[in-house]
Structure formats: C-alpha cells, structure tokens
Amino acid sequence: MNPVVRWFHQLGSPPTFDRFAARWTPWCHGVALVLLGLGMWQALFVVPADYQQGDSFRILYIHVPAAWMSLLVFGLMAFYAAIALVWRIKLCEILAMACAPIGAAFTLITLATGSIWGKPMWGTWWDWDPRLTTELVLLFLYLGVMGLYGAIDDRRAAARAAGLLAIVGVALLPVIRYSVVWWNSLHQGQTIRMFGESSMDASMMLPLWLMVVATKFWFAGSLLARARADNLRRESGRDWVLRQAGAAP
C-alpha cells in the first residue's frame, strides 16, 4: 500500500492520533505566536497610517485574516463531515466537530473587529453591511452545528447529523451571501462601502500575509488540541487511555 495512504490509515487509530496531536500542537501554536508577534509589530508600528482613515484602519490586519478563516474553517468542516458521512471514518467526525467552535470564534472576532472598525466611520457600532450580515448568519450556522452536536446523545449519530447540517450550510452559504448583497443594494442604495476593495500598497501587504499564515497555524494547533480532547473523551475507559493517565488498567 502506498506509504502516504498507510500513514492516513494509521493516523485514524485513536492512540496514534493522540500521539500525533500531542506532538504537533505546541509546534503549531509556537509558530503561530511568533508570526502573530511579527505581524502585529509590523501592523502597529511599521506600516504607515492610511491617508483616509488614519490609524483605525490597522484593525483590518486582524479583521481580514479572521474573516478568511471563518469561511475557510466552515469549508473544511463540511469537507471533513462529507468524508465522515461517506466513509464513516471516526477521526473525520471528530475533526469536523472540533472545527466548529474554532470557526465560531473566528467569526466572533470578525464581527467584533468589524464593529470596532466601523464605529469611527459610521458613528454606530453596527451597520447592516452585507459582509458583516453574512458573517452574522455564518455565526448562526456555526452555533447551529455546535448546538445540534451537543443535543444528541449518541456521539456518532450526533456528529453525522451536525456534519450533514454543515454540508447543507456550505452549499447555502453562497446563496445567503448573494441574497444579503441583493437585499443591501435594495434597501441601502449607494452608501459608500468602507470595506471596499481598495488596492493596497505592497508595503502594507506583508503584515497581512504574516497574519494570514499565523491564523492558519493557530487554527491547526487548536484543531489538533480539540480533536485530541474529544478523542480521549470518546475513548475513556480504554486501556491505552488509562495507561496514559497513569492509572493501571
């Protein structure tokens, strides 16, 4: 068998995944923190202030990576869920469900930073901007998946049901986005959109890319940590878990 395929199969075994996650989580978080530090230093101190918005635009360096992650994680969650539904691989069920809280957190950060960014511009903490409104609906989707997963007793059936919801959500997300944009154009007319696609100077891009990569590593570390916890919880009582916890089986 192809060594890569064999590695995937082995990874699916709970003790092997536990070791893999325990080993790589600190590295992922470590790299993320370094990149985060670099990116934030660049964003706050190195990059010059925007001629239109002054210093308040700097929050985009958190807002944009968080927004991208909120969407990416949802897609990844649906991807794992699809594999779990079709091939019934338990590890993919665990990974899919572990994605949900992390994605929800990124969505909350997006909403909060978007709101903070907007206050100096709009004068209010909220504006029914199409992007923020879509993020709000996305938050509901995440909360729905988490709520459904928590409400069913049988863990595997719960993961499959919540996974199916995630797949439905990812299919509907473009429709939701399009409908919100249409709704916005219908009711708000030609308001100047502040989160416009203004072209950014190359010097302003570096911190953005640093933050984007940092959030990816952070996500990977958190995903492994959460998946490891769920894995241990599901397997509690087994010999290998007892041995690891120090209790003799």
Added chain:
Amino acid sequence: MTDTPPATSPLLAARGLGFTRNDEPVFGPLDLCVDAGEALLVQGDNGTGKTTLLRVLAGLLRADQGEVEIDGVTAGAMQRARAIAYLGHLPALKADLGAMENLQFLCGLHGRRPRQLPGNALAIVGLAGHEDTLARQLSAGQKKRLSLARLWLSPAPLWLLDEPYANLDLEGIELVNRMVGAHLRAGGAALVTTHGAYAAPPVRTRLLTLGATA
C-alpha cells in the same frame, strides 16, 4: 418425507456481523443463516442486542462489520426492502385512522400479497367487525393483532419479528405461531426474538442465543 438440504442459497445469511454503539459492542461478530421454510429463534436476556440485531438485518441500522446477504447476494437497500417485513416494538399505526384505513395505507406503502385483501386479514387475526374502529380505541393486544394483519398482507418472504408475543393472550400467541407456520409452509422464513418462556413456533427452528459468548 425426507428433508432434502436446500440446493439454493439461504434466504438470509450474515457473516461476521457486528454492531457497536458509543464504542461499546452491542453484539459481537455473528454468523447466521435462515433458509426458506425455516425459522430462526433469537434468544437472550434483556440488553443482549436482540432488537439491535433485527434492526441491523432489516436495514434500519448499518453494521460496523460483516455482511448481510439475501438470496446469496449482498443486499442493496431496495432488495432488502422488498424481501423483508419487520414487526418492531412500535406498532406503526395512526391513532386517528380506523383499522381498515391503517391497513390500506400500509399496503399502499409495502405492497400486498396477491389474492389477499385487508378484509380477510382482519378476519384472520380476529378483528372482524373492527374495520372502522379507530386505532386509538383498540387495546394493546388488538393493536398487536392489527400489526399482524399488516404482516399477513405483506408480500415479503422474510419476516423479522421482534417480540411478536408481547401484549398477546394465549389465543394471540397461538395466532402468531399459526401465522408463522403457514408462512413457512408457503416458502417464507422468519426470524423471531423472544426473551420469555413463550412457546416457539412448531416448525423447523434454529436457535441463536445472544450474550452467551463474550
């Protein structure tokens, strides 16, 4: 009359069938087979997985390991649906509909054996005269008999009966045995679970006991 061994493959065969729930094994790797004209009696105490086994065989649950074959071929969903009639714990009767109306719906759903009518079936199970009685007004035993009437009308050759004797008096128990006997003589097969000391159908029976082995 000598018993010739069946030349065709068994009506239902399972190999290495296992099911787990919440990572606890409900029943371990099992092998079983039922030929046409045979009954398989599944015995075991409460909690040994009899109901789960029947639900896996019926297709309501997916087995974690092993295969189920119908007529020697690995069963697809439609094939299984056509071959199996399942009588579970819940009677699948609408409380607001009459006995005849319930049967008419269930026949529309599952199909009907040729030359059998809902009216006949009601008479056979002892519910003649109750055609228009609403299901909510029937006693537990009468509801069971109505389910048996639905079973009688089903065209499926394989009956999976989960605790068919529950809620029935002695006369009802004999009715079940008579029905199973007639069904087997017509070339069908039946899988019956029971945990009580009820009489088993007086036909060629195999025995499967769950929970005896680890």
Added chain:
Amino acid sequence: MNAPTLASSARALLVRDLRLLWRRRGDAFQPALFALLVVVLFALSLGGEAESLSRVAAAVLWLSVLLAGLLSLDTLFRGDADDGSLEQWILAPVPLAWLVAVRVFSHWLATALPLIIATPLLGELLYLPSGQLPVLMASLLLGTPLLSLLGAVVAALTVGMRRSGILVALLALPLYVPVLVFGAGSVAASAQGLDAVGALLLLGAGLVVALVLAPLTAAAAIRIALS
C-alpha cells in the same frame, strides 16, 4: 398488486394525510391563528396608524407566515416518528426521499395554504397597499413551499430529539434567510417601483432545486436520526 409504485405509494400517503387532516380539522386553523396573533402584536407595538403600518405590512406578513411555519415544523415528522411509522417508511420498497417529498407537500397543504388564503384578510388589518398584494401572494406561493422543504431538512435532523424547541429555530434561521430576503424583498422592490420579477424568478429557481435536493437530504437526515 404486488410491489408498490411511486404513484401508488404517493396516493396512499396523500390519502392517509388528508384523512388525518380531516379527523383533526380543528388543528388546521392553528397556524393561521398564530399568524393573526403576530399581526396583532405588531400592530400593538407599532401603534395603529395606517401610515406606519402600511409601510411595514408586507414584511410583517412575511414574518408571520415564516414564524407560523417554523412552529408547525414539529408536526412534520414527529407523529410518524413516535408511533413507528417513520421506520416503516425507511423499510418500504419505495425511495424514502419520495415519501418525504409527498409528506412535505401534504404538510404544506395543511399548514401553509390556509395561511396564504388568510393573507389578504391579514393584509387588511395592516393597511397593506392593494398594489402590493399580488406580488406578496406570488412570493408566498413560491416561498412557502421552499420554507417547507428547507424546514423538512431541519425537522428531519432533529426528529429523534425531545427538547428541540429553540434549536429548531436556530437551525432553520440561516437556511430561511435567502427565502425571506427574496420573498419580502420582492414586495419591497415592487413598492419602490422596481421590477419584482427577478426576485420571484430566483425564488422559483430555488424551489426547483430544493424540490430535488431537500427530500434527498431530509431522507439522509432521517436515517441518521433513527440510527
């Protein structure tokens, strides 16, 4: 008859549901009564002046229909799940998605159609401008089946659960957003003098896609819920 066909099983299920509806025909008025309640509450909280009410009338009516539909979602599969009928649907030699589609249709007839018929009356209570009524009716006729189909997926996912209540609403809300936006939006567009046809066509297209995909998804969800 030996094996059931798609047509015969559909007819059997429709006959069953219509009979059940007739036996409990009092219940059929409940969604419409709830919508009336919502309308009354809106009028009480907004003040009864014609000018302020007529501006929001179409949106309030759409909301009332949506909320009434959300509440009635519980009755879609729960009765059949509780008495074991849903199991027999899975075991029937007919595609489960087909049975789900027929069931959603009969449920729509029982719950949404009375609402749509009541809409002109409710519109009077809110001083709905008469020019908006045709677009509103069209959007409801296209939108409510879409809500029923999307709601069926949510109802199927939660069919085994006792305490679903708010969770069902939470799950359904994101799925309902596009329907509400295009439905209520079509009336808003026509009120502004724009063409409502675009939004209505989008609703129609969504309905066609949902007619195929929603029953299949709900069937998969039912199997998961009953496992």
